[in-house]
Amino acid sequence: MKKLLSAVLSMILITTLFVGCGSKTNKNAKELEINKDKVLRVWSFTDELKKPLEYFEKKYGIKTELTIIPTENYASKIQPVLESGVGAPDVFTAEIAWVKQWIDLPYWENLSEDPYNADEWEKDYVPYVFNLGKDSNGNVKALSWQATPGGFIYKRWIARKVWGNDDPAFVGEKLSSMENFFKAAEELKKAGYKIVPDEGAIRWFAKGSDPKPWVNEKNELQLTQAQIDFMDYQKKLRENEYTAMAPEWSPAWFASMQGPVPFNAGWDKLDKVKSDKKVEVFGYVMPTWGLHYVIKPNAKDTAGDWGLTSGPSPYFWGGTWIGVYSGSDNKGAAWEFVKMMTHDEEFLNWWYQETGDLLSYKPVTDKVKDTASDKFLKGQNHYQFFLKEAEKINPNIVTKYDQGIDNIWGNVVSEYVNGKKTKEQAINEFYKQVKNAYPEIITPLDKQ
């Protein structure tokens, strides 16, 4: 028995020694081994990485495998995988809403350290994009190839018909403040158009007009006056029938990009509206990716007659960050892919040609920004527009609670808009629900 025990103990000793040695030599070498026989496993929440991975396979001769889990369930599916390490990917992406949640957890490899040394790249990126990939100690954990400022994407032919002018600068002026926005909405309504698909569309302007994080460093919930003002703006949109009542991501919403949609409101107030009436939506409050991945594929017939301009306030929405999983046993290839995706001029140039997406990598954006033009937008230079908007982005307003709190806020505002709750009730309900979901957040109700 004793013999067995000592044998086991010495075995354990030897293995730990071995492991210890292994990691040491690895560090000294400061180099990652790239194993070409291993399949590189990537997890993401859209099919966006499909083409880059094909490109990567060709360039490096490494096989890859992409797992896609649609946004709604991505976080709840990947987090346990990252926690347990079983079946975990080598590379995974995060939408802005999850970046803050995961960045201080040991999921992503620290890219500030050897052998990655991503700190040196800081000057190459649009500042806010690089900053959002840092954890609370300033270590780089994730990188991104894109910047995602927002705009107002509209149908030019409607602008011509209503105002006789479809120029982005002219339309931008029409929407330059909420007051003007409502004037424009009224003019559009008289001509039979709806300025936005639904009330929630303007929520981004609320955030943009007074950019503050939902939760401050003292862990207190902050509801800005701008958010409260926008409750009334949303209600005004509803009451004056300025929207097509096509909720974001619903089939009706997608259909409204293609052409008129049925406007058969179910609410009693709108009794007078004939159920077979059709309405057409003027424009969408969407960022860079919304233009390329949402509107373009759903508006093929009208390509070339769309415009891009700014709304009442600048905002940003979404964005994808990418990093190496800390538990990966294929970090060499993983890092190569992250590097290619975010810091490879040749690839990023190709990616720009392929998609027109707004990149965050300055060596490429500097080169293309003066000559860029988008056929879908009637040749408009979307790059210059979006880059200018990107400068206005303040990354400090992003918190790890954003997705949850945005959802809760959206729900109570729509209850207010639907007349189910008064403003005070809605705000009170908002505080209570936030507290219920995140007990650690201090709400104004706690102070009473």
Next chain:
Amino acid sequence: MNSRNKYGYLFISPFFIVFSIFGIYPIFLSLYMSFTDYKGIGSPFKANWVGLQQYLRLASDKYFLQAFVNTWKIWGVNIILQLSLALILAILFSDIRLKLKGLSLFRAIFYLPNLMTVSSVALLFLYILDWQHGALNGLLLKYGFISKPVNWLGEPITAQLSVSLIQTWLWFGHTFIIIFAGIQGISKDYFEAAMIDGANRWQTFFKVTLPLLKPIMIYVVITSLIGGLQLFEIPFLISQNGLGGPEGSLVTMVLYLYNQAFKYHNFGYASAVAYGLFLIILIFSMIVFKGMFKEEV
């Protein structure tokens, strides 16, 4: 003890080994977690011990109370409809004077929904009940039953009613089969005796059939209660983002548990919710059991 009898242990040991690991241990682990502030990151054994704090929170949580009320409303409407429909059908088909034909066909049709994958059923009704493009509004509008579309899933009352009706649709056939079998099991002597005594159809039903069906009715109500209080799939899939809207009217107790754990990562609190749910099921099953037997004693 006979030496052969050691085989008893051998035969039941696979069951009890697996059962201890996957059946019993998780129940105690849930219990342990309910005394911590575990957030789903790392290990529950490294989380802080908070004593009864999660249970105190549960006792004063108005959202859990709302979930409790919602669950009961949805179940209550469903069980009343389901039971009365099933009873009427069972009585019609077992009436010797009527001699209805087509029992097996009707029974199969009524039962069919019960076998459907519940997540598919939820999706199906999500699209059928959609107020803009849903088939139901389309049909009702076309034949003039309504003049404007009804936002079935957009208003708390109609949303809850919709879920109750879906549950009824899923289960009344099953209940019908059970009650019908119960009536068939009653000895003919009782009915003949009632007929000789000059009882009419209603008297026979209330004085003879119903009392004799009591054990089966208790079985139906209790199993439906246990299932109904655990309602999850349909509200989860039929509401936006699985949050149980509109206005939280479709948040059931299990949906609340799921969202606290897997959406907000409050594993400790969600475990307390699980125990609260268990306690509620236990208490109400006993009340139903006692209440329905009391009259007899």
Next chain:
Amino acid sequence: MDKRNIIKWLIYAALTLLAAACLLPFAMMIINSTRSNTEIVRGFTLIPGKSLIENYKNMMYHMDVSDGIFKGIWLGYKNSFIIASSVTILSAYFSALTAYGFYAYEFKGKKLLFIIILIMMMIPSQLSLLGFFELNKALKTLDSYIPLIVPSIATPFTVFFMRQYLISSMHPAVIEAARIDGAGELSIFHKIILPMMLPAIATMSIFTFIGAWNSYIVPLVVIFSPEKYPLPVLMGYLKGGKVAENLGSMYLAISMSVAPIIIAFMFLSKYIISSISAGSVKE
């Protein structure tokens, strides 16, 4: 026609109406599977459309390309079938074994152990859900079929049912006779008892299989990779994906997901219904 006949016909009419209402959702589902998105958006009609093949292609394309469910809905069938059949076989075999262990032998603690089984039948599965998840996290068995399949070795209700069956339809003399012939205990179980229990096993297996085929919350919680999703979880995921942008494709996916069960029911309905009737009266 006398009064009784009129009543009878009224009852038939009501029953037919109820049956029609019962089948209406299925009709809507099947009809809309054949119509295009634009047709569906315009309103409902009972006349089928011509877009079935187009809907199918669009559904498969989007599952594969955008929603990460490579090979589309057929993969869901395969996964569900693997899970449900493994669960059914394990549950049938080990439940019979356990039930027989309780039936044929006397041993210390037998009563207590059986009471534990009875109690566990009553405990709702949600009570253990979070602990079960954490356990599998610690065992590193998440995102595999182990947490879906292995626990079916211990299904209290099936054990209970099979023990009742043994008590009511088995004679101890059969076992004694086999022992006198010199058969070992295990071979008695395999060669004599198991075949005799087939009716009970068949009944339970149908319900176990359907239950496993339809189960949702546990696979939802423990399976992460889309290529491993069983059908119900896969269906739930479609809601947030690209397939859902085309209503026709979505209706078709729903139809396809319930088709195997409808077909199976056509063949087994009599058997299933009589099993339910029998089961309920006994309890």
